[in-house]
Amino acid sequence: MRRVRRDRSRALWHRCQRTVDGLDLPNPFDATVFIGMLAVARGRPIELVPVSSRPHTPCGLLVTTDHGDCILYAADTSALHQQHILLHEAAHLVCGHHETAPAASAAAQVLLPHLSSSLVQRVLGRSVYTEPQELEAELVASLILTRTARPLGNTVAVPPPHPQRTRLDRLFGMPEDRASGRRDG
Numbered sequence: 005m006r007r008v009r010r011d012r013s014r015a016l017w018h019r020c021q022r023t024v025d026g027l028d029l030p031n032p033f034d035a036t037v038f039i040g041m042l043a044v045a046r047g048r049p050i051e052l053v054p055v056s057s058r059p060h061t062p063c064g065l066l067v068t069t070d071h072g073d074c075i076l077y078a079a080d081t082s083a084l085h086q087q088h089i090l091l092h093e094a095a096h097l098v099c100g101h102h103e104t105a106p107a108a109s110a111a112a113q114v115l116l117p118h119l120s121s122s123l124v125q126r127v128l129g130r131s132v133y134t135e136p137q138e139l140e141a142e143l144v145a146s147l148i149l150t151r152t153a154r155p156l157g158n159t160v161a162v163p164p165p166h167p168q169r170t171r172l173d174r175l176f177g178m179p180e181d182r183a184s185g186r187r188d189g
């Protein structure tokens with residue numbers, strides 16, 4: 005069971021890393037510029053909508069309509085958290101999750117009461133991190149930020165200075181080569 009879980013984590017990590025490596029990212033990095041580039045590449049507008057946090061609603065939401073996409077994000081949080089929320093929701097688009105997302109949710113009706121439920125096709129909310137799509141979106145968002153933090157031309161991940169696994173490693177199971185104890189990926 006543990007080996008199966010480790011193999012799934014390794015496959016997820018590699019799939020997400022390939023996805024992020026294939027992205028065209030602005031330099032210097034700016035999440036809103038990246039999302040604008042994503043909108044152009046997809047041929048669909050992506051509207052960014054800051055909203056006040058409400059109890060029992062996600063801090064981010066991706067809403068897909070016939071004509072475009074809308075990313076709602078918490079306006080009353082730190083700039084770093086807002087950036088991560090935006091990247092998480094954009095990662096759903098990058099990974100194609102919007103194509104299989106559930107129909108409009110109650111959260112969409114609370115946060116977007118002016119939109120007709122017939123207009124809203126799909127909704128992905130950033131609240132449950134155990135779902136495979138949420139794990140993938142979270143990892144892609146984190147890998148985008150990691151990639152943008154590296155100096156240009158440096159494509160080799162630097163191992164952490166401490167032998168303990170980092171929080172991302174623990175959450176997403178960054179693969180390790182068991183024979184050498186070195187990370188692969």
